[in-house]
Amino acid sequence: MAKRPVIKDSDNPPGLENAGQILSLIATGKAVSRPELQAQTGLSRVTVTHRISALQAAGIIFESNDTRATGGRPSRIWAIRPGFGHVLVANIGETQIQLALLDATATMIGQSRIVRDPDIDFGPEGTLCQIADGFDALCKSHHKKLGQSVLLAIGLSLPAPVDYENCRVFGPSVLAGWEDFDIAGYFKTRFDVPVYGENDVNAMTLHQHRVHFPDDRDLVFVKVGTGIGSGIISQNRLLRGARGVAGDIGHIDASFSLPGKAPVQCRCGKTGCLEAHAAGWALARDLSVALPGKGAGNAPSLKTARDVMASFTASNPVARDLLAQGGAAIGAVLAGMISVLNPARIVIGGTLAAADDVLLIPIRDQVRKRCLPVASQDLVICRAQPAQQSELYGAALLALEGVFAPAHVEMMLTRFAKRATGIMV
Structure with a gap:
């Protein structure tokens, strides 16, 4: 985001001067009670109380009915007013x-x-x-x-x-x-x-990390849909990389995981990409070829992950096999990622994740085979929590x-x- 001008304390109307530090701690959950705010800021109880009162009077925060144990009298918790x-x-x-x-x-x-x-x-x-x-x-x-x-x-x-x-x-x-x-x-x-x-x-x-898995400081989320991509949480922070493409696993060469199979061209123009073997568009391509009627020129037009899942839901054995093969390719690529990042959890989401164990079991099998136990023994690989939008x-x-x-x-x-x-x- 573009750099913004520095705001001086004098720019804030009376009552909210220097209250930003307190507000930031409450909003992020790093400190939500008076004792915690004092400990985090090093400010006196009187100063913390004054700034809390200003934020409360402005309608920005409120005192909830929840309490936080402090070793003595429980402290009330402050929260953002929605x-x-x-x-x-x-x-x-x-x-x-x-x-x-x-x-x-x-x-x-x-x-x-x-x-x-x-x-x-x-x-x-x-x-x-x-x-x-x-x-x-x-x-x-x-x-x-x-x-x-x-x-x-x-x-x-x-x-x-x-x-x-x-x-x-x-x-x-x-x-x-x-x-x-x-x-x-x-x-x-x-x-x-x-x-x-x-x-x-x-x-x-x-969203997956902050809402569903906030206790995992190191997490990888993999979206397996029409395309494939991933996001990386390292020590609770989103890892973006130098040009915003950290986690772009869809274009890692996965041909090594499929010995004997001819290289397949990816839509990016390269050959052997993980997407070309396991993404929804690639599975739809392979499914179209395998479906009856192809020779007659009237095979259904399958293009997306949703098309693949529709066939899978209809108990098409070819769709099931292709999803399992795709899971194996994804697992092989993730094994290398695990060795570099050592996450505590890998969350599989996206349209194809609805195949559940058909996709997840081959992923887990490849990770177990290819990773050293020290990196994988406590690793959790799970399906993403259902989340619309x-x-x-x-x-x-x-x-x-x-x-x-x-x-x-x-x-x-x-x-x-x-x-x-x-x-x-």
């Missing part, structure tokens, strides 16, 4: 754009979608204009629920490598014409808030974590305070 702010998020896909409005705790308020004609190239400006108009419509349709809620940020999930720091797409990618386009700058003309962009698989990874929730978490990060929280407080006093920002 309705004080909201985020707008979008997940850009090839055939549709999902839009959502969520509150300050990433609870869904409303959703909509834009159906796209894949044959029409709207380009970055046309697409972002559609999203901005959709955001306006979402806010208007839920204005009663929003009340005085402040827009905190915009979050985007994109099917491309993303330069997170500057919110720009690294290219080339499926988003033709987006390379180095100033996404945040475009939204600045409509919404004067921070804009956070992330690769769609990374957004899903963030995981990219949307991930984009919301991305935006909220950015807003409440220590480097940016004071700016958010300044905007909030000015809005609350009627000053437009």
